[in-house]
Amino acid sequence: MNYFLTEEQQMIKDLAAKIAAEKAVPLVAELDETEEFPWEVMKTLASSDLFGVYLPEEYGGFGGGVFELCLVTEELSKVCCGMGVCYAASALGTLPILLFGNDAQKQKYLPDIAAGKKLAAFGLTEANAGSDAGAVATTAVRDGDFYVLNGTKQWITNAGEAEVYTVIALTDKAKGIRGASAFIVEKGTPGFTFGKKEKKMGIRCSATRELIFQDCRISKENIIGREGMGFIVAMKTLDRARPGVASQGVGLAQGALDHAVKYSRERVQFGQAISSFQAIQHMLADMATQTEAARALTYAAARMIDSGDENISREAAMSKLFATDVCMKVTTDAVQIFGGYGYMREYPVEKMMRDAKILQIYEGTNQIQRNVIGLALIKESAKKK
Amino acid sequence: MNIIVCIKQVPDTGSVKIDPTTNTLIRSGVPSIINPFDMNAVEAGLSLKDTYGGSVHVITMGPPQADEALRNTIAMGADNACLLSDRAFAGADTLATSYTLSMAVKKIGDFDIILCGKQAIDGDTAQVGPELAEILGLPQMTNVSKLIEVKETTIVVEQELEDGCEIVEVERPCLLTVTKQVNNPRIPSLKNSMRAKKAEIPVWKAADINADEARIGLKGSATQVVKIFEPPKRTDRRILQGDVEEMVTELVTELRKRL
Ligand SMILES: Cc1cc2nc3c(=O)[nH]c(=O)nc-3n(C[C@H](O)[C@H](O)[C@H](O)COP(=O)(O)OP(=O)(O)OC[C@H]3O[C@@H](n4cnc5c(N)ncnc54)[C@H](O)[C@@H]3O)c2cc1C
Ligand SMILES: Cc1cc2nc3c(=O)[nH]c(=O)nc-3n(C[C@H](O)[C@H](O)[C@H](O)COP(=O)(O)OP(=O)(O)OC[C@H]3O[C@@H](n4cnc5c(N)ncnc54)[C@H](O)[C@@H]3O)c2cc1C
Numbered sequence: 001m002n003y004f005l006t007e008e009q010q011m012i013k014d015l016a017a018k019i020a021a022e023k024a025v026p027l028v029a030e031l032d033e034t035e036e037f038p039w040e041v042m043k044t045l046a047s048s049d050l051f052g053v054y055l056p057e058e059y060g061g062f063g064g065g066v067f068e069l070c071l072v073t074e075e076l077s078k079v080c081c082g083m084g085v086c087y088a089a090s091a092l093g094t095l096p097i098l099l100f101g102n103d104a105q106k107q108k109y110l111p112d113i114a115a116g117k118k119l120a121a122f123g124l125t126e127a128n129a130g131s132d133a134g135a136v137a138t139t140a141v142r143d144g145d146f147y148v149l150n151g152t153k154q155w156i157t158n159a160g161e162a163e164v165y166t167v168i169a170l171t172d173k174a175k176g177i178r179g180a181s182a183f184i185v186e187k188g189t190p191g192f193t194f195g196k197k198e199k200k201m202g203i204r205c206s207a208t209r210e211l212i213f214q215d216c217r218i219s220k221e222n223i224i225g226r227e228g229m230g231f232i233v234a235m236k237t238l239d240r241a242r243p244g245v246a247s248q249g250v251g252l253a254q255g256a257l258d259h260a261v262k263y264s265r266e267r268v269q270f271g272q273a274i275s276s277f278q279a280i281q282h283m284l285a286d287m288a289t290q291t292e293a294a295r296a297l298t299y300a301a302a303r304m305i306d307s308g309d310e311n312i313s314r315e316a317a318m319s320k321l322f323a324t325d326v327c328m329k330v331t332t333d334a335v336q337i338f339g340g341y342g343y344m345r346e347y348p349v350e351k352m353m354r355d356a357k358i359l360q361i362y363e364g365t366n367q368i369q370r371n372v373i374g375l376a377l378i379k380e381s382a383k384k385k
Numbered sequence: 386m387n388i389i390v391c392i393k394q395v396p397d398t399g400s401v402k403i404d405p406t407t408n409t410l411i412r413s414g415v416p417s418i419i420n421p422f423d424m425n426a427v428e429a430g431l432s433l434k435d436t437y438g439g440s441v442h443v444i445t446m447g448p449p450q451a452d453e454a455l456r457n458t459i460a461m462g463a464d465n466a467c468l469l470s471d472r473a474f475a476g477a478d479t480l481a482t483s484y485t486l487s488m489a490v491k492k493i494g495d496f497d498i499i500l501c502g503k504q505a506i507d508g509d510t511a512q513v514g515p516e517l518a519e520i521l522g523l524p525q526m527t528n529v530s531k532l533i534e535v536k537e538t539t540i541v542v543e544q545e546l547e548d549g550c551e552i553v554e555v556e557r558p559c560l561l562t563v564t565k566q567v568n569n570p571r572i573p574s575l576k577n578s579m580r581a582k583k584a585e586i587p588v589w590k591a592a593d594i595n596a597d598e599a600r601i602g603l604k605g606s607a608t609q610v611v612k613i614f615e616p617p618k619r620t621d622r623r624i625l626q627g628d629v630e631e632m633v634t635e636l637v638t639e640l641r642k643r644l
Contacts, residue, residue, distance in 0.1 A: 011578050019572055049575035062575060 001292055003299055005071075012053055012068055016075035019044050020083075028080045031205035032351050035197070037161050038083045038205050045072075045087060046116020054091060055098065059110035065306035066240055070247035070298060077251030078258075081355035082203035084251060086119075088244040089157035089206070092363070093120030095237040096166040096182050100225040105184065109164055121158035123167040123211045124234050126151070131368050133168075133234060134177035138213060140169035145220050147171070147183065149191070149213035157362075159209035160194045163187045167211065168234050171227045180230030184222045191216030202354035238363060239313050240305055242320040245363045246298040249320075249327035249356070253291040256334035256352045260284060263338055280337060287330045294323035314376035321369035324359035331356040386439035386535065388430040389493060390463070390500045391486055391517070392423035394447050394454040395507040403615045419454045422502025424570040425563045429532060430500050431462045432568060437535055439497070440464040444489050446474055446482055452586055459581035460573035467493075471590040476603030478610075479508070483516035485601050488594040490521060498540065499560040503528050514562035524559045530566035 005013065023044045031038055045051060053068035055061025062068065069091050077084030094113050097105055097120075112118040129135035138151025149169055159165075165185045172179030185192055195210025224233055261284055264275035274280050301319035305312050331353040335342035342349045360366045396415040404411050419427075430441040443458045445451050446469040455466035469489055477485065490499065499518075504511035511527070518525035531543035533552065544551045545564055555561075573581075591601055599605060625632040 007582070008579070011582070012575060015573060015575060015578060022572065044572055047574060048572050053575070 001296065003295075008062075008064075009068060009071060012050070012062075012064070013071045013075060015048055016045075016050060016072040017078075019048060019050070020075050020079045024076065024079045024083055027205075028083075028348070029345075029351070031080075031082070033204075035199070035204045037207050038080075038086060039161075041076075041083050042086060042116065042119065049116075051087075051090065051116035052114030055094070055110055055114045059106055060114040061110070065302070066243055067299065067302040067306050070243050070302045073244050074247040074251035074254075074295075077248040078255040080205065081248055081252045081352070081359070082205040084248045085157060085203050085206050085358075086161075088241070088248060089121060090119045090162065091244060092237065092241045093122040093158065093162060093164060093166050095240055096122070096224050096233050097164075097184065099236055099240070100182065100229065100233050101184075104221070105224070109184065113164065118163035119158050119161055120164040120166065121156055121162040122237065123153035123156045123159075123165055125154050125156070127154050131365055134231070136168055136170060136177070136180060138167070138169040139173060140171050140181060140183060142171065142220070143217070146217045147220060147223065149183070149185070149216040149218065151213050152195070153211035153213075154195075155198065155208050155362075156211050157206055157208055159207060159211055160197065161207050165192075165211060166224065166233075166237075167213075168230045169213075171230075175228070177231045178228055180234075181227045182224040182230045182233040183218060184224060185211075185213075185216065185218055189216055189218060201357060202351065203358055235313075239316045241363060242316040242369075243298050243302040243305065245359060246294065246301070246319040246323035249323035249359045250291065250295045250298055252352060252356055252359070253287070253294065253323075253327040253330040256331045256349055256356075257284070257287045257291055259347075259349055259352075260287065260334040260337040263341075267339075267341075274337070283333050283337060287333055290326045291330055294319075294326040298323050314373050317364070317369040317372040317376075320363065321366050321373070324356075325366060327359055328356045386433050386437040386498070387496045388433060388439065388441045388498050388500060389490055389496045390423070390426050390430045390441060390443045390458070391502075391513070392427065392443055392445045392454060392458065393420045393502070393505045393513075394418070394445060394451040395420045395505055398506050401507075403613065405615070417450065417454070419457060420502050420505045420507075422504060422506075422563065422565065424502075425565055425567050426500040426502050427458050427461055427463065428568045428570040429529075429561075429563050430498075431571065433498070433532065433535070434462075442466070442493055442496075444469065444486065444493075446470070446477070446485050446489075449588070452588075455586050456581040456584065457573070459584050460578040461571055462574070462577050466584070467587045467589055469589050469594070471601075473591045473596075473598065473602050476606060477601065478606035478608045479510050479512040479516055480607045481601050481603075481605035483513050483520055484605060485591075485594070485596060486513070486517050487520040488596045489589060490517070492589070492594050497557050499523070499558070501560065501562045503562045503564045511562070514560060518560035521560070524555050525561070526553060526555050526559065527562045529561045529563045532561075532567065 024041050050072050052061035053064045057063040073084050073088045097109055140147040140149050167183050167185050168180055170179050171181040191214050193212045198208040264280050265273050267274045298319045301315040304315055334349040335353050338349050341347050394417045397418045400415050402411045434441050441463045443463045443466040501514035526542055528545045529542045530545040533541040539554045539556055541554045
């Protein structure tokens with residue numbers, strides 16, 4: 001399908017594909033096994049300027065938007081969804097600063113993030129605040145020119161590896177979620193440590209850890225926006241990051257489909273390539289059609305966000321929901337086409353199916369995406385009356 | 386540190402076939418790549434520039450399509466590039482090629498090091514680098530596997546030999562040909578890719594580099610390719626099977642027969 005990329009967008013896509021093929025592919029299976037962070041690939045992305053594709057030129061970026069972010073994420077996820085999320089989660093951690101930070105904060109943090117010198121991470125989830133993000137219990141108490149943070153964030157992607165953390169904490173417990181605020185916390189701040197690295201089903205090269213705050217004092221300059229804006233910061237950030245998760249799904253699905261097509265032409269049973277069986281052809285046809293539809297929806301949502309439209313929650317949620325459900329199905333079918341070989345670690349689709357599952361869970365489960373879409377429909381209908 | 390890198394665009398040999406009836410290379414539809422060793426030469430130039438400053442100027446002699454190869458080196462970070470392209474250069478052997486390159490180097494003028502690949506994967510002669518150094522009267526080191534240190538007026542390099550390595554200090558300006566061991570070529574950056582797209586790449590003809598017509602192209606070539614052919618496939622091969630002792634006995638018997 002032709003998506004009419006600009007010359008620059010095509011260049012970004014080609015460059016990301018080149019890095020994926022030359023630098024990522026040789027490491028995919030190894031890092032899945034060792035669960036080591038893909039620093040080498042991150043460094044290549046950095047030296048190739050790809051961490052800045054969605055950031056403004058005045059902060060050292062390329063001046064693109066969510067769409068460019070999606071192009072890179074998709075190409076990486078085609079070969080390794082784990083590497084895709086290491087890249088995309090840094091953008092998730094950066095968006096609060098980009099969207100709500102003041103100029104001093106942008107000047108201080110964005111150039112290093114654009115250059116890939118520093119990774120970022122986003123800390124919202126806690127043990128008792130998952131889908132119910134409003135149940136956040138981490139506190140930030142004002143003390144003169146400082147805020148003092150206490151509490152634990154759970155399952156934070158890039159934790160331990162990133163330098164810059166955007167964290168949601170309560171500045172006014174009494175107000176509940178309306179008393180939440182967003183903060184920038186740098187790695188190395190006294191009182192800020194990490195929990196052990198989690199052992200996961202998939203995306204195993206990505207790092208998932210706790211953020212532990214024990215009387216962690218940060219300057220009052222580190223608040224993003226004003227006190228009480230934390231929940232809005234989080235929700236607007238997630239709205240803009242969701243096509244990024246969708247593009248992980250699109251890339252991963254495409255990667256699995258490509259493997260399945262190739263394998264079906266090589267595997268001979270009953271004296272013929274299994275690709276000659278219509279049952280297999282139809283599976284491949286569905287996989288390809290669904291993947292393409294997911295891509296089209298993802299690109300459309302990303303372009304809508306980049307157009308400056310403010311009303312994007314529904315479309316962003318649709319792209320995340322559809323592309324990641326498609327991805328789960330396509331990777332499962334890819335394993336099916338590989339048969340028993342597909343179940344073996346020696347073949348790439350086994351990992352792909354494991355990696356796919358997380359996409360239906362993080363950055364809002366797919367049930368929560370449906371809630372967002374459903375609510376938007378009802379609101380819209382109510383308005384018309 | 387001003388560096389000139391000579392690159393050659395070659396057919397991707399992985400996909401080259403020889404036409405069995407005409408014994409010529411089937412070039413149509415075969416993608417072109419930068420000679421892999423020349424990618425190492427470009428990277429060597431760029432890393433010297435990263436460390437010591439200066440500029441990297443890439444040149445190639447080839448058809449107009451070689452423009453693309455030059456742009457790829459700008460995307461990696463080369464500062465300038467120029468294409469030596471003229472009908473009069475056609476049919477050049479290594480002697481005529483290196484003479485032509487030498488005239489381009491003279492036109493560029495200021496340089497500390499010329500870098501070449503150790504050999505081209507199509508022609509495979511490994512002659513152009515050494516010939517270029519001779520024509521320009523420069524000290525040369527071939528098969529360089531490591532750039533160790535740049536000193537006031539010299540460079541210290543490691544040279545790969547048949548059975549070991551040698552560390553040598555060479556006066557600059559000089560010419561080095563590099564092997565794969567010397568580095569890993571970098572991936573282009575987005576900014577340089579944008580620059581590459583828009584870069585002006587001058588095309589120099591014979592007259593632009595004051596080349597002597599008798600020394601370029603077919604006329605200037607001391608050798609000519611008479612015929613290219615695939616050596617006949619050997620059909621008398623056998624793979625021995627069974628246990629080691631049996632196989633060795635059989636091998637010895639067979640060898641004895643042929644003595
Ligand atoms: C590998 C990994 C990386 C992560 N990275 C980050 C990160 O970088 N930053 C961050 O802040 N968080 C991160 N998370 C957290 C992630 O966003 C949450 O796990 C997710 O939002 C779901 O929360 P939960 O796991 O607590 O599930 P729960 O909220 O406990 O949900 C359990 C089940 O109930 C369903 N459910 C819950 N509420 C409803 C409802 N109202 N209607 C219908 N169904 C409902 C859910 O869909 C789910 O099926 C990460 C998680 C993982 C596993
Ligand atoms: C299929 C084929 C057809 C040929 N046809 C003819 C012919 O008709 N007549 C004839 O006389 N010769 C012909 N040649 C020889 C051809 O001209 C030589 O290949 C060429 O001169 C370079 O020599 P080489 O490839 O051995 O390079 P090498 O000497 O092995 O290359 C070493 C290094 O020199 C540099 N270098 C080499 N060539 C260039 C270049 N053009 N521009 C910039 N730098 C370069 C690169 O850094 C390279 O790594 C042919 C060769 C082949 C393979």
